Structure formats: structure tokens, C-alpha cells
Amino acid sequence: MTSTRTPTGSERLVAGPVSSLPTEHGMFAIRSFTLDTVTHAVMMMGDPAGCDSPLVRVHSECLTGDALGSHRCDCGDQLGAALAAIASEGHGMLVYMAEHEGRGIGLAAKLQAYALQDEGMDTVSANRALGLPDDSRDYTAAAAILRELGCPRIRLLTSNPSKQHALEELGVEVVSRVRLPVADRPENSAYLTSKRLRMNHDAPPETDTEESSAQLPGVDADIYAALAANEEVVAQLAQSQDGFIATRTGDACFVSGSTDRTHLHRIRAHVAAVLVGAQTVIADDPQLTVRAVPGADPVRFVLDPHARVPVTSTVLSTGPTPTVWMIGAEATPRANVGDHVRVVRLPPAASPQDIIAVIRGQVAGSILVEGGGRTVSSFLAAGALDRLFLTTAPVFIGDGVPGIRFHGSEVMAQALRTPFRRFELGEDMCTEYLLSRASVAHSQPSPNM
């Protein structure tokens, strides 16, 4: 066998037995591979060796990000998104690389580098100040494992071109680099920007919203495409299992997870207008812009019959995204709103249909009613919505700010039932109610039921 020695280390690789690992992303097979006393884990779904170029994630161990829930880096989000992407295809593999902590410098040095970053250094400068390399990860074991498992040709789930090149040097054919749909968080955006500027990581895609729609695992791209193609009125709300959008003190950070946030931003990127009620602006001071995905901001409409929203709110004070402040005929708008704000008068006792007509007078395209619970509920009860995306998070709040509430029916036979589709958004469940088709479900039950 000495004649078949390769630089990949395959001949020194020791494989453990296969066992099953049920996860939130589905059932995986798991086994260990040990190379030179270092043991790595491989999670596999379906038959990746039977695919021409299976989806593969070569994930570097990160205790803080993967296990402790740290938002300093995006490792935990990448790990979850990679497993979700593999589960969505039904075939693929995640190689979990041991001794890759802190890009190879180890946990103690990584935490030392964190301390320097707390004083203002970026991730690259901190490593150099400690006399450590920017990136000392070795992928020999990953290449050997891929070869051993019959996957010499892969699509690699990563934003890191260096990882691709390292695997290619070791004989793995990377046919494409697949970016995971992971949004930056406020706590890690500086870190991720440093990796893009100083370590050549891929930036988020610029303009191709159709392609990025397809990358949200488990969600059909046509859910978003229809928003751009038609003039729909849709609503989106994330609520707890017991139907609340915030606690009784108004705390709403966060009810649903980051995948639901990506979904929301994707809807915003496909509509012409986003509408929120005054109370939502007062309580949450949202930006209502598109940040987690590529795409243009919708025009922001603030429904504020009594002109209660403070002019210091983000939507009224910060451009350039155009904002329309919809106030009642009697209300007096305060001066000093930004140049990006237009004031429009609502008809007296405006119904949801009246409000839609006012918006349609300003912009053409689909409208997103984004909150809060009262505004979305009033549009739902008035039959003004074509679709409602209702995300339910696996959390109980007990009491607080209600989500969907309206004057209901006396009997179940008259309750609002509509066709729906359902998809998972990370840990959350989104139900898309197809309300413009509600009449189908409203047909009378047959007499023999």
C-alpha cells in the first residue's frame, strides 16, 4: 500500500463507528475521524457520496460561538445555517474541525485576543499583537475525511476563499462556494467587516435578491417573488406561543430568532411600502430598512392619526429612506421633521382600505403591514390582507402586548380559516395565511359532516 501514499494523510486516518444524531435540523449520522491524535466529528445526511458535488461545510470549532451562544462571532449562526442548508437538500456533510479554535490559536489565546479587541483592536491586529498568525488552521484532516468518504468534489458552504484554496491545495475539488444566509449582528458587524477587509472574506451579495431568496433554507423563493411581481397587501408578525409580541413592559428583544429577522428583511426588500402603527414607532423606534439581505428600502409609512410619534424617532429624523407620515385631518404635525418626510392627511375614521388607498396614491407595488399587533389585527379583521406571515416562536410570555386579536365569532364554524403554507425559520414556525383565497375555505361544510 506504500505506493498509494498521498499528502492528504488518508492512510493515518482512523474512523469510528457510525451512530445517529437527531437534531433540530433533522436526523444526521455522526462518526469520529482521528488523525494524528486529533479527533474530528463528521455529521452526514443522505448519501453525499452519491451526489455529483454534495454540500459540505468544513466548520472550525468555536466554543464561544457554537456552544455558548456568543454573538462576538458568527460561528454559531453559520453552524446552524449550514446544518439547515444540508437538511434542506437532504444530502450533505459537516466536518467539525477540532483544534481550529480562534482560527487555530487555541481558546486561551483567543480570549486574550478578545481582551485586546475590547480595547479597540480588530481581530487581525489583536492576533499580531500577541505574536500569533492571522490564521493557522490546517485542513489536512478535512481533505482526508472527504476523500475517505468518497466526496472529492464538493460545493463548499463558506464565505472564506482561503478555506476553499486550502482544501484545493489538498486535492479537494471545490466546484462552488455557497454563502450561508447569516445576517450580521450589531455585536459582530465590526468583526465581520474586518474579516472582509483584511482577510478577503466574501461580502454579502449586492443586488441579487432572487438568488438570496432561494438561499433561505426551506422557504420557497416564490413567496417573495410574488411580492415584487404583484400589488399585494401582506402583513408580518412574530408572536410567542401564547400570542404576545412583547412583554408587559414592552420588551420585544427578541421574540423570534435571526432567521425570522432575515425573512422579514427579505419581505421588506420585495415590497414598495412598509406600514407601521404609531405605537410600534413609539415603543420600538424601528428603522424599517433592509439590512440583513441585499435590496432597496421600501418607502416607510407611519400610521399616526393623532400625530403622537416623536420627531426624534428614527423614521422621522433619519433619511434618506423616504418616509410618509400619515396623520389625521385635525392633527398638528410638529415642525423640524427631516427632508425625507412627507406629511399626508388621512380621511376621517380611515379604514384599512382607506389607508391602503392613501399608500397606493404615493407608491406602486406591494405593501407590507409590519406592526404592531393592533394594526395588523385591524387589517386582518377588515379583510384588507392578501397574505399574513405569522411567525410563532417557541416561547411563552404569559402576558404582555398582544399579537393577533380581533372581535371574533360566536361559533367555530364561523372562525376565520384560510389555506396556508408552513415553513420553519430556525427554531420558529412561520405560517403563511393565503387570505385572498379565504372564500374557498369559507364554503359551508357539507350536511353529513
Ligand SMILES: [Zn+2]
Ligand atoms: Zn467563533
